[in-house]
Amino acid sequence: MSALHTKACDLFGVRYPIVQTGMGYVSDAALTTATANAGGLGILSAGLLSYDELVTAVDTVLAGTDQPFGVNVRADQPDVGRRLDLLISAGVKVVSFALAPRQDLIAKCKDAGLVVVSSIGARRHAEKVAGWGADAVIVQGGEGGGHTGGVPTSLLLPQVVDAVDIPVIGAGGFFDGRGLVAALSYGAAGIAMGTRFMLTAESPVAQQVKEFYLSKSVTDTVLTNEVDGVPQRVLRAGTVDRLERASAPGRLLRAARNAVAFRKVSGSSWADLAREGLAMRKGRDLSWSQVVMAANAPMLYRAALLEGQIDVGVMATGQVVGLIDDLPACAELIDRIMTQAADVLRHLTDEE
Numbered sequence: 001m002s003a004l005h006t007k008a009c010d011l012f013g014v015r016y017p018i019v020q021t022g023m024g025y026v027s028d029a030a031l032t033t034a035t036a037n038a039g040g041l042g043i044l045s046a047g048l049l050s051y052d053e054l055v056t057a058v059d060t061v062l063a064g065t066d067q068p069f070g071v072n073v074r075a076d077q078p079d080v081g082r083r084l085d086l087l088i089s090a091g092v093k094v095v096s097f098a099l100a101p102r103q104d105l106i107a108k109c110k111d112a113g114l115v116v117v118s119s120i121g122a123r124r125h126a127e128k129v130a131g132w133g134a135d136a137v138i139v140q141g142g143e144g145g146g147h148t149g150g151v152p153t154s155l156l157l158p159q160v161v162d163a164v165d166i167p168v169i170g171a172g173g174f175f176d177g178r179g180l181v182a183a184l185s186y187g188a189a190g191i192a193m194g195t196r197f198m199l200t201a202e203s204p205v206a207q208q209v210k211e212f213y214l215s216k217s218v219t220d221t222v223l224t225n226e227v228d229g230v231p232q233r234v235l236r237a238g239t240v241d242r243l244e245r246a247s248a249p250g251r252l253l254r255a256a257r258n259a260v261a262f263r264k265v266s267g268s269s270w271a272d273l274a275r276e277g278l279a280m281r282k283g284r285d286l287s288w289s290q291v292v293m294a295a296n297a298p299m300l301y302r303a304a305l306l307e308g309q310i311d312v313g314v315m316a317t318g319q320v321v322g323l324i325d326d327l328p329a330c331a332e333l334i335d336r337i338m339t340q341a342a343d344v345l346r347h348l349t350d351e352e
Contacts, residue, residue, distance in 0.1 A: 004180075004341055007167045008041075008189035011115060011136060012094055013068040015039035016338055017180070017190025019138065019169055020197040020330075021119075022072025022096055023146070023316070024048045024298070025305050026205060027197075029057045033064035034202040034330040043070040043096055048298055051079055051086075058090050070094030070117065075101040081108070088112040096138070098147075100125065103132040110135075119171070121149035126160045126168075136167040138192045144172030145195050145318035147232045148223070154186075161187035175320050177340025181348075195318040201329045206308035209315065210327055218322030227300060227314055235315040237304075 006017045020027065020035040022045035035042030044061060046054045054071075061069055071092050073083050076099065084105065087095055095109050096117040109116045110133055118129040119138040126137045139160045141153025149156075153172040161168050167189035174183065174191040183191045197203065199210055213235070222236045304313020328336070 003184065003345060004338065006184070006189040008136065008169060011167055011189075012041045012070075014041050016334055017169075017184075018334055018337060019043065019171075019190060019192035021138070021171065021192050021194040022047070022070070022098060023194050023198060025301055026194075026203060027072070028204050029060035029064070030204065031197065031200070031202045031330070032069050033061050034200075035197065035334075036061070036065040036067040036069045038331040038334040039067075040330070040334050041068065041070055041094065043072050043094070045072050046083060047072065047074045047077075047098065051082060054083060055086060058086065058092065062090065068093035070096050070115075072096045072098055075099055075105055080105065084108055084112075084114075088114065101129065101132075101134075106132045106134060117169075120160070121147075121156070122151070123156070123159050123163050126164050130164040130166050134166065136169060136189070137164065138169045138171050139188075140192075141170075141172035142223070143233075143319040145221075145233050145321075146316040147230060148172065149231070150223075157183065157188055158186045172318060173320050175323055177337045177342070178344055180337055180341045181344045194316075195321050196324060196333070197330070198317075199321075199324050199327055200333055201327055205305045208308050209305060209310060212310055213315070213317065213321055214325060214327075216317075216321050218319045220322065221317055221319050232316060233318060235317050235321070237310060237315060 008017045016039045018040035020042045022043040024045050027045035032042035032044040094115045098119050115135045117136045118134045120126045141156045142150045157170045169190045169192045170183035170188040171192035175196040223233050300314035303309040304315045
């Protein structure tokens with residue numbers, strides 16, 4: 001069996017050990033379908049979708065591919081049980097959790113035959129979800145985009161591989177075939193990419209925003225708490241600078257305004273938002289000010305990524321943005337990664 005056909009391929013039922021991560025407002029039905037048809041594991045992001053929007057998105061992916069795909073859900077959403085029931089009844093292959101899932105949710109998914117994948121940023125988190133029955137973990141190092149920790153992938157990945165006996169997928173800093181081989185050499189079963197898939201032809205991100213990303217270097221990102229109260233890596237742009245300069249009352253006022261706007265866009269009731277806030281405070285051990293600040297993220301991301309308002313939005317990214325210089329179709333990207341990985345392996349094993 002080829003070294004590039006890993007346990008992750010068998011677990012997910014895909015041709016290649018490449019995962020497109022679930023990114024809010026980015027990992028839509030089109031991107032997920034394109035990834036699945038190209039042989040990778042596409043993951044639809046459901047965290048910012050209403051239940052009805054999720055139904056439509058899942059139906060769209062099912063109509064566009066006969067290949068396995070996943071859906072990323074948030075364990076702290078009030079209707080998470082109903083959402084999981086939808087995935088089960090629709091025959092979705094994989095459910096992924098961006099934040100720590102509850103043990104009972106993992107059990108519910110596994111009892112129904114879903115493959116459960118949890119994204120983690122620390123060894124102890126991997127050990128916990130593995131003990132609860134997760135089938136695989138996505139391990140994101142500090143250079144990754146969005147919510148992330150401080151340990152680089154090159155240290156975190158082998159640490160987690162040594163700690164658990166389930167397939168480990170490396171994330172944070174991957175964009176080509178060399179990275180795939182490097183991850184496999186650490187003992188990983190594949191790689192997961194966010195920024196690289198965001199910068200593809202099928203990504204819904206506004207064209208001018210994609211071009212803005214392509215102009216950035218590896219030093220043009222910042223790890224900040226000011227978007228939603230917990231560390232996340234974003235592009236260093238006007239909104240982030242303004243948030244970091246703002247006073248505490250100013251940040252809270254901005255968050256409150258964004259909460260009102262997000263409620264209108266999402267169709268959520270105030271009761272649902274309140275329950276979600278309580279769940280976030282309990283599940284993530286946040287202060288009340290951090291819970292209010294968390295209202296920033298959805299509207300700030302939407303403004304930049306979908307509406308193209310670079311000056312007033314926020315753009316999550318990994319440091320790998322500085323190594324990306326094109327916008328290929330998903331099929332071209334995955335084929336390129338696999339071809340390069342095979343070439344690297346041949347070079348390493350050729351006898352002089």
